[in-house]
Amino acid sequence: MKYVDEFRDGALASKLAAAIRVEADPARNYAFMEFCGGHTHAISRYGVTDLLPANVRMIHGPGCPVCVLPIGRIDMAIRLALAENVTILTYGDCLRVPASNGQSMLKAKARGADIRMVYSAADALALAQREPERQVVFFAIGFETTTPPTALVIRQAKALGLANFSVLCNHVLTPSAIMTILESPEVRELGTVPLDGFIGPAHVSTVIGSRPYAFFAEEYRKPVVIAGFEPLDVMQAIRMLVRQVNEGRAEVENEFTRAVTEDGNRKAQALVSEVFELRRSFEWRGLREVPYSALKIRKAFAEHDAEARFGLAYQSVPDNKACECGAILRGVKKPTDCKIFGTVCTPENPMGSCMVSSEGACAAHYNFGRFRDIPVVAA
Amino acid sequence: MCLAIPARIVELTGEDNARVDLGGVRKEISLALVEGAAVGDYVIVHVGYALSLLDAEEAERTLALFAEAGIDVAAAAEEGAAP
Ligand code: SF4
Numbered sequence: 001m002k003y004v005d006e007f008r009d010g011a012l013a014s015k016l017a018a019a020i021r022v023e024a025d026p027a028r029n030y031a032f033m034e035f036c037g038g039h040t041h042a043i044s045r046y047g048v049t050d051l052l053p054a055n056v057r058m059i060h061g062p063g064c065p066v067c068v069l070p071i072g073r074i075d076m077a078i079r080l081a082l083a084e085n086v087t088i089l090t091y092g093d094c095l096r097v098p099a100s101n102g103q104s105m106l107k108a109k110a111r112g113a114d115i116r117m118v119y120s121a122a123d124a125l126a127l128a129q130r131e132p133e134r135q136v137v138f139f140a141i142g143f144e145t146t147t148p149p150t151a152l153v154i155r156q157a158k159a160l161g162l163a164n165f166s167v168l169c170n171h172v173l174t175p176s177a178i179m180t181i182l183e184s185p186e187v188r189e190l191g192t193v194p195l196d197g198f199i200g201p202a203h204v205s206t207v208i209g210s211r212p213y214a215f216f217a218e219e220y221r222k223p224v225v226i227a228g229f230e231p232l233d234v235m236q237a238i239r240m241l242v243r244q245v246n247e248g249r250a251e252v253e254n255e256f257t258r259a260v261t262e263d264g265n266r267k268a269q270a271l272v273s274e275v276f277e278l279r280r281s282f283e284w285r286g287l288r289e290v291p292y293s294a295l296k297i298r299k300a301f302a303e304h305d306a307e308a309r310f311g312l313a314y315q316s317v318p319d320n321k322a323c324e325c326g327a328i329l330r331g332v333k334k335p336t337d338c339k340i341f342g343t344v345c346t347p348e349n350p351m352g353s354c355m356v357s358s359e360g361a362c363a364a365h366y367n368f369g370r371f372r373d374i375p376v377v378a379a
Numbered sequence: 380m381c382l383a384i385p386a387r388i389v390e391l392t393g394e395d396n397a398r399v400d401l402g403g404v405r406k407e408i409s410l411a412l413v414e415g416a417a418v419g420d421y422v423i424v425h426v427g428y429a430l431s432l433l434d435a436e437e438a439e440r441t442l443a444l445f446a447e448a449g450i451d452v453a454a455a456a457e458e459g460a461a462p
Binding site: 003123228256 | 384385402409411412413414421423425426427428430431432433434435437438440441442444445446448
């Protein structure tokens with residue numbers, strides 16, 4: 001068992017595809033949202049869409065941490081680096097996210113800001129220890145998967161009395177984002193986004209467990225199937241969703257039992273609640289302000305909270321007018337609905353955040369799906 | 380940044396750290412967020428930290444469910460073919 005090849009087997013994939021075709025009722029349409037960018041990536045990369053019958057449609061969700069980061073938060077980091085002369089450390093994908101006035105962290109770096117890429121939160125902490133003369137700020141982003149490592153380094157920094165290390169916290173919560181989509185007028189009233197169920201995130205669920213999704217199944221009558229990131233996992237999850245819809249069930253099911261339990265990772269959860277508390281409100285790109293959808297650092301760790309230490313204030317900035325990321329993140333539009341997709345906006349020169357990370361809907365479609373848009377003409 | 384493949388622990392290197400094998404690539408990661416991980420276990424690694432252990436029995440069960448899809452299809456086809 002290597003947990004990889006077995007879950008990418010082509011012969012099994014066509015069997016699963018055949019099973020989905022048999023089970024999907026030709027008299028109805030199915031629309032499922034894969035919440036997580038990792039699934040968006042897998043679906044595009046392995047061409048899962050091509051294996052599905054025409055009446056089963058996948059909608060990309062907002063679960064790509066880079067994609068939902070609003071311009072104003074990146075501006076904060078750039079301002080901090082340029083005005084306060086601090087060193088900003090962040091995950092690689094953040095560097096190219098468009099900020100105000102055509103800026104990005106990468107461009108700010110070219111202008112002399114000390115902005116560096118790290119692979120992990122531990123690397124950020126180690127760098128602060130190595131360079132005590134510099135003020136080091138870790139620009140932390142991500143859902144429930146990257147939050148526990150951030151919590152860990154904040155606690156370590158406090159224990160070490162590390163005076164030159166703080167965190168600019170942008171951690172967001174998956175359940176609030178799902179809730180916002182379900183409450184959005186497009187889904188609730190207008191019916192412009194038919195949504196029959198969700199593929200629940202893989203890695204996020206290893207941390208939070210399967211329990212937090214029960215609310216969506218019960219309250220909104222939407223089935224949720226938690227799935228692993230391999231193509232066969234995704235196809236099996238789609239099959240399970242089709243079954244639930246056919247049988248009129250709305251339950252939380254877990255396809256990813258090899259890694260996800262009901263309770264999740266209790267150790268990580270305890271650490272997160274020791275260091276973080278809920279933010280009253282946080283702006284998401286595409287979803288606007290979402291109440292109680294993000295985390296902030298608790299008072300007890302204020303010394304390592306960059307917002308408190310440098311007195312940073314958040315200022316909201318509207319997105320590029322041509323960019324449809326907002327609508328795409330809410331499932332209302334597709335990447336190809338954007339006028340500048342693949343022309344002005346490419347992964348090399350992203351105009352919007354969905355084109356930055358390979359998990360973003362626009363980048364995934366650009367890299368793996370765009371040739372399918374071109375009709376094949378027989379010679 | 381969320382993409383990751385399961386990694387096999389090849390050596391415990393002390394202070395909650397371990398060396399893992401990621402499809403042939405060796406890498407040092409942290410085990411600080413999981414409990415009871417041992418050499419030979421597979422873990423899901425995310426930004427340098429193991430988030431959970433993989434359960435071999437559950438994996439087999441899931442693979443068996445995939446395989447069962449083929450049987451379903453055959454059965455359905457037979458049903459369809461029956462007069
Ligand atoms: S193609 Fe670029 S500009 Fe258009 S929606 Fe996607 S990220 Fe935004």
